[in-house]
Amino acid sequence: MIQEERFDNIVEYLKKNRTAKLDELSELNQVSLDTVRRDLKSLEKLGVLKRVRGGAISQEVNLPTLAFDVRSIVNIREKKELASLITNYVIDGQTIAMNSGTTNLEVARVLAENFNSLTVITNDLHIIKMLSTRQDFVVIVPGGVVDSNEDAIIGDSCERDISRYNADLAILAVNAISLEKGVTDFRLNQVGIVETMKQIANKVFVVADFSKFGRTSSMNILSLSEIDYIISDSKFPDEYRQPLEDIGIRVVTP
Structure with missing residues (x-):
């Protein structure tokens, strides 16, 4: 289980229980007590919780929206690095579909800084807010239900709205990639969104930092054969490059 998923689980646990013991979190995330202690130390620095003897207690913070905020700072240098590579594959005038996620938030920053005329279809509230300040961008916002944990629009109506459009590129931020799975x-609510964005796009880009490789999460959302490009950072585990390229995926790193 990768760090940001463990962080999410801890935040959700504290939201429900207000306190947590080390052994409870160890069982929750299936990791060692030492790993739990490191995670709690990191989250304490972010103001999420206060460490106490044998565990942690929640701080008076906005826990429903904190899961996204916590993930946004995990591997931030690598996310910025890989996001900068997208400029080689985007052309002014294109239509781009982007799902919600902290990596795609960095991609959106790059798009805003480097392009003058794009149409962006997204369910991510942070991306909507960022790009809507650009008078020369068209931001298409699907209807649906707001997921406060993800700061994203989700649901059947969201997927139906997205399906009405055509996109040149789908840029998809994901949680885990393995050669086997x-x-x-x-994020259960990502399955339908990703599937719909994949279907409306001419090319499918997956953006993922090094920590996402060799991992398997709970929900299947894309087969490797459905991906045209994977964009990652300079820490990309090189043992994955040839197997991915052998099945037709172009792997792009610095």
């Missing part, structure tokens, strides 16, 4: 994610 393909692309997986712990």
Whole structure:
């Protein structure tokens, strides 16, 4: 289980229980007590919780929206690095579909800084807010239900709205990639969104930092054969490059 998924689980556990013991979190995330202690130390620095003897207690923070905020700072340098590579594959005037996720938030920053005329279809509230300040961008917002944990629009109506459009590119932020299971994610609400964006796009790009490789999460969302490009950072585990390229995926790293 990768770090951001463990962080999500801890935040959700504290939201429900207000306190957590080390052994409870160890069982929850199926990791050692030392790993739990490191995670709690990181989350304490973010103001999420206060460490106490034998565990942690929640701080008075906005826990429903904190899961996204916590993930947004995990591997932030690598996310910025890989996001910068997208400029080689985007052309002004294109239509781009982007799902919600902290990596795609960095991609959106790059798009805003480097392009003058794009149409962006997205269910991510942070991306909507960022790109809507650009008068020369068209931001298409699907209807649906707001997921406060993800700061994203989800649901059947969201997927139906997205399906009405055509896109040049789908840029998809995902949680885990393995050669055996393909692309997986712990966010149940991402399955239909990703599937719909894949279907409307001419090319499918997956953006994922190094920590997402060799991992499997709970929900299958894409097979590797459905991906045209994977964009990652300079820490990309090189043992994955040839197997991915052998099945027709172009792997792009710095």
